[in-house]
Amino acid sequence: MALVEVKDAIKRYGDKVSVDHLSLTIEEGEIFGLLGPNGAGKSTTINMMVGLLRMEQGDIRIDGLSVKERPLEVKRRIGLVPQDLALYESMPAADNVAFFGRLYGLRGRELKARVAEALAFVGLEDRAKELPKTFSGGMKRRLNIACAIMHHPKLIIMDEPTVGIDPQSRNHILESVRELNRMGSTVIYTSHYMEEVSAICDRVAIVDQGHVIACGTQEELRERVSGEEKIKMRATGIREEVLAELRMHPRITRVLHQEQELELYTPSSQNDLQDILYICAKHDAVIHSVVCEQPTLETLFLNLTGRKLRD
Amino acid sequence: MRLTTIIAFEVRKLIRARVVLFNLFLLPLLLIFILGNALSPMFNSGGDQTLEQVSVHLVKSTAEGGPDLGLEAFLSNPEIKETLRVDPAANRAEAEASLRSGKSDFAVVIPEDFEARVTRGETAEWEYILGKDQTKNHVAEMIFDAYLDEVNRMQASAIVLGPDAVTAAMKQVQQAENSGFVEMAPLSEHGASFSAFQYYAVSMLIMFLLYSGLMVNESLRSEINNRTLYRLGSMPIGGLSIFAGKIIGNGLVTSLQAAVIIFGTSWLYGVEWGNHPFYLAAICGLVILCSMMIAVIASLWCKSGATAGTLVQIIAVIMTFLSGGFQPIPVDLIQRLGDFTINHWAMQGLLRIMLGADPALIGHHILILGIFGGVLMLIGIITYRKVGYHE
Numbered sequence: 001m002a003l004v005e006v007k008d009a010i011k012r013y014g015d016k017v018s019v020d021h022l023s024l025t026i027e028e029g030e031i032f033g034l035l036g037p038n039g040a041g042k043s044t045t046i047n048m049m050v051g052l053l054r055m056e057q058g059d060i061r062i063d064g065l066s067v068k069e070r071p072l073e074v075k076r077r078i079g080l081v082p083q084d085l086a087l088y089e090s091m092p093a094a095d096n097v098a099f100f101g102r103l104y105g106l107r108g109r110e111l112k113a114r115v116a117e118a119l120a121f122v123g124l125e126d127r128a129k130e131l132p133k134t135f136s137g138g139m140k141r142r143l144n145i146a147c148a149i150m151h152h153p154k155l156i157i158m159d160e161p162t163v164g165i166d167p168q169s170r171n172h173i174l175e176s177v178r179e180l181n182r183m184g185s186t187v188i189y190t191s192h193y194m195e196e197v198s199a200i201c202d203r204v205a206i207v208d209q210g211h212v213i214a215c216g217t218q219e220e221l222r223e224r225v226s227g228e229e230k231i232k233m234r235a236t237g238i239r240e241e242v243l244a245e246l247r248m249h250p251r252i253t254r255v256l257h258q259e260q261e262l263e264l265y266t267p268s269s270q271n272d273l274q275d276i277l278y279i280c281a282k283h284d285a286v287i288h289s290v291v292c293e294q295p296t297l298e299t300l301f302l303n304l305t306g307r308k309l310r311d
Numbered sequence: 312m313r314l315t316t317i318i319a320f321e322v323r324k325l326i327r328a329r330v331v332l333f334n335l336f337l338l339p340l341l342l343i344f345i346l347g348n349a350l351s352p353m354f355n356s357g358g359d360q361t362l363e364q365v366s367v368h369l370v371k372s373t374a375e376g377g378p379d380l381g382l383e384a385f386l387s388n389p390e391i392k393e394t395l396r397v398d399p400a401a402n403r404a405e406a407e408a409s410l411r412s413g414k415s416d417f418a419v420v421i422p423e424d425f426e427a428r429v430t431r432g433e434t435a436e437w438e439y440i441l442g443k444d445q446t447k448n449h450v451a452e453m454i455f456d457a458y459l460d461e462v463n464r465m466q467a468s469a470i471v472l473g474p475d476a477v478t479a480a481m482k483q484v485q486q487a488e489n490s491g492f493v494e495m496a497p498l499s500e501h502g503a504s505f506s507a508f509q510y511y512a513v514s515m516l517i518m519f520l521l522y523s524g525l526m527v528n529e530s531l532r533s534e535i536n537n538r539t540l541y542r543l544g545s546m547p548i549g550g551l552s553i554f555a556g557k558i559i560g561n562g563l564v565t566s567l568q569a570a571v572i573i574f575g576t577s578w579l580y581g582v583e584w585g586n587h588p589f590y591l592a593a594i595c596g597l598v599i600l601c602s603m604m605i606a607v608i609a610s611l612w613c614k615s616g617a618t619a620g621t622l623v624q625i626i627a628v629i630m631t632f633l634s635g636g637f638q639p640i641p642v643d644l645i646q647r648l649g650d651f652t653i654n655h656w657a658m659q660g661l662l663r664i665m666l667g668a669d670p671a672l673i674g675h676h677i678l679i680l681g682i683f684g685g686v687l688m689l690i691g692i693i694t695y696r697k698v699g700y701h702e
Contacts (some may be wrong), residue, residue: 050544051544051545052541052544052545065436072547072548072549073547075545075546075547078545080542080545082538082541082542082545084538084541085538086537086538086539086541087537088324088537088540089537090536091324099316099320100542102316103313103316103317103543103546103547103548104546104547105312105547147542148542161647176495184653281658283577
């Protein structure tokens with residue numbers, strides 16, 4: 001059953017089209033990844049889902065309710081973890097969670113229990129009375145999540161929740177996302193880190209320039225770029241003759257070169273590696289390292305747009 | 312319920328901050344103490360003030376033997392003579408030199424065409440050269456203005472009713488002359504007056520209540536900077552409720568501030584606030600409403616919160632100045648401009664409460680303040696609907 005349906009949404013800022021006829025469907029119970037470079041329209045789409053921005057055209061339905069027609073009811077079903085920390089730094093952690101909990105209609109013992117539960121979930125139960133301004137970046141990020149989940153929302157939207165934090169906190173957050181999903185929440189996870197999306201999402205939509213350019217399970221998306229493996233080399237002495245001969249190779253589909261980095265795409269790295277090494281050696285290029293990579297979402301994005309995700 | 316959550320949050324946030332507590336509750340009491348003590352010589356305590364004789368140099372540019380329009384008779388009245396000592400001066404330069412040297416307190420230059428203008432039915436005007444003493448200037452101006460008003464009135468009567476009516480009127484004037492041009496009496500109806508402490512308690516109360524709008528502005532600005540307004544926007548509470556919650560929350564704290572100033576000045580400095588607590592509360596409530604609405608309008612129109620804050624401060628200071636909140640200013644233009652300020656109506660209303668004036672008169676001031684509040688609220692609502700709140 002579809003929990004989120006976005007149909008033909010359009011949002012413009014002046015002349016710039018931020019979301020351009022975007023449509024997607026998210027099923028109940030899945031972790032859905034929105035992957036795209038900065039400025040692709042991910043955050044704008046999310047802002048429209050939670051009623052923070054008005055779309056110019058189209059409709060968004062969450063749990064069967066139109067965001068345009070019943071915004072407050074839709075908002076009750078959502079927990080938003082914003083990209084930027086949205087906390088009262090001079091108010092104890094528990095009070096932060098409790099304040100936002102009250103706005104979701106929680107009161108009395110239930111509120112107290114939910115605050116304790118949310119703080120325990122993000123591992124901050126011992127810091128409940130401390131002020132967020134004394135917290136590390138990772139702890140603030142976790143508190144940011146606690147403030148969005150205490151009301152047990154059906155849909156949790158996480159907008160780049162791991163920006164600027166250490167690997168340990170990142171892993172904690174990714175594990176929390178899986179746990180929230182196991183507990184019954186549907187999660188929309190946006191990121192421009194392909195590795196994160198690959199690690200936790202059941203289905204992924206790749207967004208670029210305001211519209212979805214690919215959508216499906218990770219397997220479905222990888223299949224679209226099967227037969228395109230990447231050979232990544234570090235080498236010196238790569239002259240134009242080397243690149244020209246590599247481009248002439250019948251099975252090498254693309255050659256990208258930047259300073260000492262060389263990226264080559266072929267249907268099978270195993271079969272073509274020997275030819276590549278031979279061409280390099282023939283023109284006195286010195287190879288320092290070689291890595292063969294299976295196709296990834298990054299490869300798909302590159303295939304579809306000709307750009308890297310983090311360009 | 313969600314609105315009450317926002318209100319409670321605002322109240323708690325303000326009461327917890329020590330700087331806010333100092334600015335809200337201690338600073339006004341401190342300022343009233345300083346201003347009340349420092350400027351108390353400018354206020355009399357209700358007793359009569361003896362006027363010193365004013366030395367005036369009169370420059371007559373008119374030809375000798377022309378009509379004197381009763382000036383000599385006017386100036387020779389014993390009570391006028393007691394107040395003014397008039398000596399002739401040959402010309403304007405001599406009068407100015409005499410003023411500079413301190414030999415005279417005030418100078419009057421009667422223009423050459425004065426009588427011709429009066430005869431033609433044009434306005435009779437003289438040039439006054441003011442001296443260093445404001446009180447003496449004021450006294451001399453009042454007396455000469457009274458004479459000129461009478462000349463203008465007579466001339467207007469002659470033009471409209473004819474010379475016979477003027478002759479009849481002259482008889483009445485002569486009767487008045489016999490009874491004296493000057494009548495000594497207290498200006499205040501009951502002879503009551505207010506002290507410097509009362510004046511500055513009222514003035515500072517209004518100024519601080521006007522500043523309370525800044526707290527709403529500051530609160531919204533910090534919500535934007537902390538990105539918490541963004542999170543609040545994603546929650547099941549309307550934007551108008553967030554706005555209203557902040558206004559009501561800050562309004563409650565400001566009401567508490569008003570109570571602290573009123574009871575604090577009464578207890579610490581013995582300021583008498585009169586016997587109309589409901590009128591007092593109504594004026595404070597209306598000033599708070601006006602202040603909040605000014606802040607809301609500024610927040611909506613200015614793209615930056617800092618600009619909005621500065622604008623609110625400028626408005627509050629200008630209105631306080633024009634209404635004489637820092638110091639009563641005896642300049643006609645400023646007093647006229649002051650009539651268009653919230654401070655003027657609130658101050659005059661509160662001072663009348665203190666002096667125990669007629670409730671109808673106090674009600675008139677409350678009504679004008681209510682109109683101010685209503686108009687500002689209307690502008691605020693229209694602006695909110697038109698502009699919305701831009702993050």
